[in-house]
Amino acid sequence: MDEEIDTRKINNSFLRDHNYATEADIISTVEFNPTGELLATGDKGGRVVVFQREQESKNQPHRRGEYNVYSTFQSHEPEFDYLKSLEIEEKINKIRWLPQQNAAYFLLSTNDKTVKLWKVSERDKRPEGYNLKDEEGRIRDPTTITALRILLQPMDLMVEATPRRVFSNAHTYHINSISVNSDYETYMSTDDLRINLWNLEITNRSFNIVDIKPANMEMLTEVITAAEFQPSQCNTFVYSSSKGSIRLCDMRASALCDNHSKLFEEPEDPSNRSFFSEIISSISDVKFSHSGRYLMTRDYLTVKVWDLNMESKPLETYQVHDYLRSKLCSLYENDCIFDKFECVWNGSDSVIMTGSYNNFFRMFDRNTKRDVTLEASRENSKPRAILKPRKVCVGGKRRKDEISVDSLDFSKKILHSAWHPSENIIAVAATNNLYIFQDKVN
Amino acid sequence: MFPKGTKRKFSDSGDEPAAGGEDVNQPSSVAVRMLSSYSLQRQSLLDMSLIKLQLCHMLVEPNLCRSVLIANTVRQIQEEMTQDGTWQIMTQALSAANAAAQCSADRLVATEVLCRQTEATQGEQVLKPFPAVGSEGCPAEEEVVVEEEGEGGVTMSTVSPQAPTSYLPGTFGMDPCWEEENGEDEEEDEDSEECGSGSEEGDSDRLVEDSRTAEQVFGTFEIKNPAPSPDPALEELFSDVDASYYDLDTVLTGMQSAPKMGPYDLLESLSSHGPSPLSSSTSCRSDLNELDHIMEIIVGS
Numbered sequence: 001m002d003e004e005i006d007t008r009k010i011n012n013s014f015l016r017d018h019n020y021a022t023e024a025d026i027i028s029t030v031e032f033n034p035t036g037e038l039l040a041t042g043d044k045g046g047r048v049v050v051f052q053r054e055q056e057s058k059n060q061p062h063r064r065g066e067y068n069v070y071s072t073f074q075s076h077e078p079e080f081d082y083l084k085s086l087e088i089e090e091k092i093n094k095i096r097w098l099p100q101q102n103a104a105y106f107l108l109s110t111n112d113k114t115v116k117l118w119k120v121s122e123r124d125k126r127p128e129g130y131n132l133k134d135e136e137g138r139i140r141d142p143t144t145i146t147a148l149r150i151l152l153q154p155m156d157l158m159v160e161a162t163p164r165r166v167f168s169n170a171h172t173y174h175i176n177s178i179s180v181n182s183d184y185e186t187y188m189s190t191d192d193l194r195i196n197l198w199n200l201e202i203t204n205r206s207f208n209i210v211d212i213k214p215a216n217m218e219m220l221t222e223v224i225t226a227a228e229f230q231p232s233q234c235n236t237f238v239y240s241s242s243k244g245s246i247r248l249c250d251m252r253a254s255a256l257c258d259n260h261s262k263l264f265e266e267p268e269d270p271s272n273r274s275f276f277s278e279i280i281s282s283i284s285d286v287k288f289s290h291s292g293r294y295l296m297t298r299d300y301l302t303v304k305v306w307d308l309n310m311e312s313k314p315l316e317t318y319q320v321h322d323y324l325r326s327k328l329c330s331l332y333e334n335d336c337i338f339d340k341f342e343c344v345w346n347g348s349d350s351v352i353m354t355g356s357y358n359n360f361f362r363m364f365d366r367n368t369k370r371d372v373t374l375e376a377s378r379e380n381s382k383p384r385a386i387l388k389p390r391k392v393c394v395g396g397k398r399r400k401d402e403i404s405v406d407s408l409d410f411s412k413k414i415l416h417s418a419w420h421p422s423e424n425i426i427a428v429a430a431t432n433n434l435y436i437f438q439d440k441v442n
Numbered sequence: 443m444f445p446k447g448t449k450r451k452f453s454d455s456g457d458e459p460a461a462g463g464e465d466v467n468q469p470s471s472v473a474v475r476m477l478s479s480y481s482l483q484r485q486s487l488l489d490m491s492l493i494k495l496q497l498c499h500m501l502v503e504p505n506l507c508r509s510v511l512i513a514n515t516v517r518q519i520q521e522e523m524t525q526d527g528t529w530q531i532m533t534q535a536l537s538a539a540n541a542a543a544q545c546s547a548d549r550l551v552a553t554e555v556l557c558r559q560t561e562a563t564q565g566e567q568v569l570k571p572f573p574a575v576g577s578e579g580c581p582a583e584e585e586v587v588v589e590e591e592g593e594g595g596v597t598m599s600t601v602s603p604q605a606p607t608s609y610l611p612g613t614f615g616m617d618p619c620w621e622e623e624n625g626e627d628e629e630e631d632e633d634s635e636e637c638g639s640g641s642e643e644g645d646s647d648r649l650v651e652d653s654r655t656a657e658q659v660f661g662t663f664e665i666k667n668p669a670p671s672p673d674p675a676l677e678e679l680f681s682d683v684d685a686s687y688y689d690l691d692t693v694l695t696g697m698q699s700a701p702k703m704g705p706y707d708l709l710e711s712l713s714s715h716g717p718s719p720l721s722s723s724t725s726c727r728s729d730l731n732e733l734d735h736i737m738e739i740i741v742g743s
Contacts, residue, residue: 192506
C-alpha cells in the first residue's frame with residue numbers, strides 16, 4: 001500500500017496529469033494587430049500562430065479578407081525553476097502587438113515569468129554570391145570592383161520569426177498582463193503583486209511602478225488581476241484587483257505609483273451578499289475604450305463600463321449570465337468560479353463583447369441596449385452561415401431552441417476573444433479552436 | 443443564499459433535533475432546522491475551501507489569486523462562526539475528541555496528523571479533525587451524541603447542530619509540521635505506542651508554530667521551497683529544522699508531495715464521516731482538564 005502511494009507520487013512529479021498533446025493546443029490568448037491585418041493566437045504549449053488577412057481580390061470577392069496562417073513559432077519553452085523546484089509553464093498568457101514602423105511586425109508575448117519581443121518579417125530574396133562575376137559568368141577584373149556587394153536572388157516568400165529581446169527575471173509572481181505604452185518606447189508587465197515598467201530596448205533593467213505586496217505576506221488579501229495603459233496618455237494606466245476595484249495611476253505623480261489618483265469601486269449590494277460575493281467581484285479583465293474615455297471591466301457575472309470621470313459607480317452594467325448566480329456554490333466546487341473571462345470593445349466603442357460557458361459569447365450594444373448570445377461551435381454553424389442567436393432558459397418551460405441552465409457545458413468556456421480595430425470581424429477562441437466571424441457582406 | 447443544488451453531506455442529521463422535539467415547538471424546530479441547514483452548508487463550504495487550499499498542483503506554482511480568494515472565503519466563514527459562537531464550541535469539542543482519540547490505536551493517519559493543541563485565548567483557533575473512522579477510540583463522544591439527540595435539541599441553535607465537523611484539517615496555519623508527522627506515522631502505522639509518542643514529539647513543534655497567526659499560509663511565497671521529498675526518512679532528518687522552513691510545505695505552495703496523508707485520504711475521511719453532532723460543553727470539561735494537563739507537560743518541556 002505504501003509503495004503504491006509512493007509510486008503514484010513519484011509519477012505525478014514527473015508527468016503531467018493530462019494528455020499533453022491535447023492540452024498544448026488550448027488557445028490562451030488572441031489579439032489583432034493595430035491595423036487588423038494580422039491576428040495572433042498563443043496557446044498552452046507556448047506556441048504563437050499568426051494569421052494574415054488575405055488581400056481583397058476582384059477575382060474572388062467571396063473570399064473577402066479571410067485569415068490564413070502567416071507564421072507559427074515556438075515562443076516560450078517549459079522551464080524549471082531549480083531554486084523553488086517548480087515548473088514554469090510555457091503557456092502564453094498575453095500577446096500584444098507593437099505599432100508597425102517598418103516592413104516587419106513586432107509583438108510581445110509573455111508566459112508566467114518572461115516577456116519576449118518577437119520580430120515577424122518576410123523574406124523573399126536570398127543571398128547568392130557576390131558581385132565578383134559579370135553577366136556572362138566570367139570573373140571580373142578585381143581592379144574594376146570598388147565595393148563588395150551581396151547579390152540577392154528572389155525566392156519563395158518565407159515568414160520568419162526571431163526573438164529580438166528577452167525580458168526576464170523581473171517577476172516573482174505570475175505575469176497576467178502586458179500593455180504597450182502610447183509612447184511606443186515603454187511597456188509594462190503586471191504580475192499578482194507588482195507592475196514593472198520596461199523600455200523596449202533595454203532588457204536588463206525594469207522599473208517597479210506598483211507594489212502591493214504587504215510587508216508581512218500573512219496579511220495578503222488582495223492581488224492585481226490586470227493592468228493597461230491609457231491609449232493616448234502615456235503617463236496614465238489602470239490596474240484592477242481581486243476585490244473588484246480599479247485604480248488609475250499617474251506616473252508623473254511619483255516614481256512608485258502605490259497611491260492611486262482615482263479609485264473606481266462600486267459599493268456592494270447588500271441584498272446579494274453571500275460567501276461568494278468577493279470572489280465574483282474579482283475583476284478578470286480591464287480594457288480602455290479606443291477613445292480612452294471609458295473603462296470596461298469584467299467580473300464573474302457582469303461587464304461594467306466606467307466613465308473615467310466618475311469613480312463612485314459604473315456608467316453601465318451588463319449581465320452576462322446572471323442565471324449562474326444561484327449556482328455559485330457548485331461553480332465554486334468545480335472551480336469554474338475562478339475562470340477569468342476577457343472582454344473587448346469594437347472599433348467605435350459602441351459594442352462590447354465577452355465570453356461565457358457552453359461556447360457562448362455575448363455582445364452588448366451600448367447605444368440600443370440590445371444584447372445577443374451567440375455560439376461558437378462547428379455543429380451549430382456551417383461556414384458562411386449566419387449565426388443564430390441563442391437563449392438560455394432560466395426556469396419554467398423551455399422553448400424549442402432554448403437551452404436550460406443545467407444543460408450548459410461548463411468545460412466549454414470562451415475566455416479569450418478579439419475584435420478587429422476597425423471592422424466588424426471577431427476572433428473567438430473556444431478551447432483549442434479559433435473561430436473568426438465577419439459581418440455579412442451583400 | 444445557497445443554491446438548492448448544493449450537495450448536502452449530512453442531510454439526515456438536519457432532521458434529528460426536530461424529530462425528538464415536541465409538536466408544540468413546531469415553529470422553533472423549523473427555525474432550528476433552517477439554522478442548522480445554513481450551518482451545514484456553511485460548514486461544507488468551509489470543508490470544501492480547506493480542501494481546495496490543500497489540493498494544489500504538485501509541480502506548478504499554485505495560482506495566487508485563486509488561493510487568496512479561497513483563503514478570504516475561509517476567513518469570512520471563520521469570522522462568522524466566531525461571532526455566533528460556533529467556532530469556540532467546535533474547536534473545544536474537537537480537541538476533546540482528539541484527546542480521547544490520541545490514545546486509540548485505530549486512529550487514522552489523517553486524524554493523528556492534524557491533531558493539535560489550541561491556545562484558547564486566541565480568537566483564531568486551529569481546528570482539529572473529528573476522528574473520521576476511528577470512533578472506537580472515543581466512546582465518550584458517541585454517548586454524548588446519543589444523549590443530545592434524545593433531549594430534543596433545544597440547545598442546538600447555539601451549537602452548530604449535527605455540524606459536519608467532518609474533517610477539518612487545521613489549515614489555519616495549516617502547518618507544515620504535519621507533513622513531518624505524516625512521514626513518521628506512515629512508518630509507525632501499526633505501532634500504537636509509537637504513534638502516541640510520535641505525536642507528542644510533534645506537539646512541541648506544533649505549539650511553536652501555532653503561536654503564529656493563521657494567515658501565515660501566505661508566508662510560503664517568500665521562502666524558497668525545498669525539493670519535494672516523499673521519503674519519510676528525509677522528513678525525519680529535517681524535523682529539527684527551523685519552523686519557518688516548513689512554511690514551504692503549507693497549502694499555498696502546493697508542495698504536497700511530502701504528506702503521506704495525501705488528498706486521497708482527505709476525501710476518504712470526508713466521505714466516510716457519518717453524522718456526528720458536537721458534544722455539549724459539559725461533557726468536554728473533564729476532557730479539557732486532561733488536555734490542559736497534557737499541555738502543561740508539553741509546554742513545560
